[in-house]
Amino acid sequence: MKFSDKISMAFKDLMNRKVRSILTVLAVSIGSLLLIVMMGLSDGIINKLKEVIDGAGDTNIIQVYPINDAKVKEDNGISIQVSDVDSQEEKESKEVEDASFKKISKDDIESIKNIDGVDRISAYVQGNITDIMLDDKKFSGNIVLTGYDFNNDIDISDKLLCGTILKEESEDIIISEDLVSKLGISNNEDVLNKKIKVQAEFPEMNGIKIKEPKVIEGTVVGVANKNNISNTVIMSEKKADCLFAYFTDKENYIDENGYSMLSVYGKEGQEISALAAKITSDYGYTTFSLDMINKTFDALGGVVKAVLSIAGIIVLVVASLGLVNTVSMTLQEKRKMIGVMRSVGGSRKNIKSIFTYQSFIIGLFGGILGSITSAIGIFIANEYITKSSNFAITLTTNNIMLSLFITVIMSIIAGAIPARKAAKINVVEAVAEE
Structure with a gap:
């Protein structure tokens, strides 16, 4: 089975239950959004502290x-x-x-x-x-x-x-x-x-x-x-x-x-x-040197970012549970088809891949949606809320890519449970089901 065929089947299965799939993507996107905002908030705090230090003198x-x-x-x-x-x-x-x-x-x-x-x-x-x-x-x-x-x-x-x-x-x-x-x-x-x-x-x-x-x-x-x-x-x-x-x-x-x-x-x-x-x-x-303080802030920034990011990761974990449920329900609905695929030569690896790709698609779409909404939200916050306080939430490509990576990986891990279960379905029992 070609890679494109697996992706196509995974996407069609998700589209057969649009509402359920969209809600799962939204849940994942909220976790991704929160992760980007928390990382941007920590970067903004550290940048503000560095700005104060730079204003105190030459860091060189x-x-x-x-x-x-x-x-x-x-x-x-x-x-x-x-x-x-x-x-x-x-x-x-x-x-x-x-x-x-x-x-x-x-x-x-x-x-x-x-x-x-x-x-x-x-x-x-x-x-x-x-x-x-x-x-x-x-x-x-x-x-x-x-x-x-x-x-x-x-x-x-x-x-x-x-x-x-x-x-x-x-x-x-x-x-x-x-x-x-x-x-x-x-x-x-x-x-x-x-x-x-x-x-x-x-x-x-x-x-x-x-x-x-x-x-x-x-x-x-x-x-x-x-x-x-x-x-x-x-x-x-x-x-x-x-x-x-x-x-x-x-x-x-x-x-x-x-x-x-x-x-x-x-x-x-x-x-x-x-x-x-x-x-x-x-x-x-x-x-x-003031540069020493900046180095300390860099190290502190990593700790602050990790602590604040926990909130977004927790939301992603909860969304991942919903993803497990979505893929598991798809599995129950597709048991007979899985049996037929296995009976005509489909391997366990192919079956597992289809459900893994479903998790990947949900994670990818959720991460992209979270990135877009976080960018809009951060722009609005910086323009109308934090502008008066001379503080800005930072939006960087690195934070977006890191959030997208974490979102996709957690989605794939969550989808691994039902994917493994799908690969182990008994062919005879699945084909015999009405």
């Missing part, structure tokens, strides 16, 4: 911290026994801090820069200053000071509201827009090209000045967006070095303590997580 950047990654992992879960004496507690805390610190030197930066897959590096050191003064205006507080290494990338032009980036070996200074406001100036451009004094000073103890303040002067060349850089003064590392050294009484502060952080930019197409792992394994630094 790896942050490298002066922290010994191996030491941090070793100390995880280990509690330090604290002495009743305050000085002992402080001593132990300092020992742990020193053990976790890992200096980022200029040599390390040059070495990391040469790693395959690294496009460029931005290196800077951060500390604190106490005052900024511009004309007759002054702001005092805990202000962040950032000193950039001019031997590496310092392009922060995308974070500037006005002005220009720093120039090498210059007196240029950039301040954040919130500091402009704290100085009592409303227009950011009013501070451009003006002299500004930046000061580090120890607080007085009982009215006694501990140390003379350290003041440096520069020219404001840019104002940074507070959403990217806040409460911060930016200058070259050479200019900032003396201010960092002020609170530690150490000359050449950067040479001795290294950099506060590196921003490593991966090349186009580079696997950022793999690059971060290499930096950690080869140099021992703790690393972080």
Whole structure:
């Protein structure tokens, strides 16, 4: 018996009982529809989370911290026994801090820069200053000071509201827009090209000045967006070095303590997580990138999709029971024909195939109908329901094909029971039936 003959017979048998067959197809399509919607919902949730992460910064950047990654992992879960004496507690805390610190030197930066897959590096050191003064205006507080290494990338032009980036070996200074406001100036451009004094000073103890303040002067060349850089003064590392050294009484502060952080930019197409792992394994630094969070969301998305898809699969299982009933009823109605087919040379395999193809047709039609209705439903939901919340249920070819595959396979499995039963019918008894 030809393949086309088997398909033709299976289809005709289903059409002889149109209402029953159509209802079974509808039941299967509902399961397929729900499966696609649930997978699209989980994809939409993960995509929304990724969108939030992407909005938080560049996923192509790896942050490298002066922290010994191996030491941090070793100390995880280990509690330090604290002495009743305050000085002992402080001593132990300092020992742990020193053990976790890992200096980022200029040599390390040059070495990391040469790693395959690294496009460029931005290196800077951060500390604190106490005052900024511009004309007759002054702001005092805990202000962040950032000193950039001019031997590496310092392009922060995308974070500037006005002005220009720093120039090498210059007196240029950039301040954040919130500091402009704290100085009592409303227009950011009013501070451009003006002299500004930046000061580090120890607080007085009982009215006694501990140390003379350290003041440096520069020219404001840019104002940074507070959403990217806040409460911060930016200058070259050479200019900032003396201010960092002020609170530690150490000359050449950067040479001795290294950099506060590196921003490593991966090349186009580079696997950022793999690059971060290499930096950690080869140099021992703790690393972080937004791409790592995205990878976590990808793994989480698989779990969420599987959990939500269970609802659709349950409906498909129930629909499959209806399919078993439909094919079984067809079997009872076709017993005599099956007996005749067997008596004229039809094999058990041919009989089994006909009923298996019936299940396949029901599953295929149900899957296609479910795909069409889910596409329409998702379009309507995205256009009129979720649009206001800036959230979209995702409809992908992969989800449709996966749902169609699951629907057809479950239908074939469900139809295997009556198909096997049909193949085992006694020929003599079937032919003798009225």
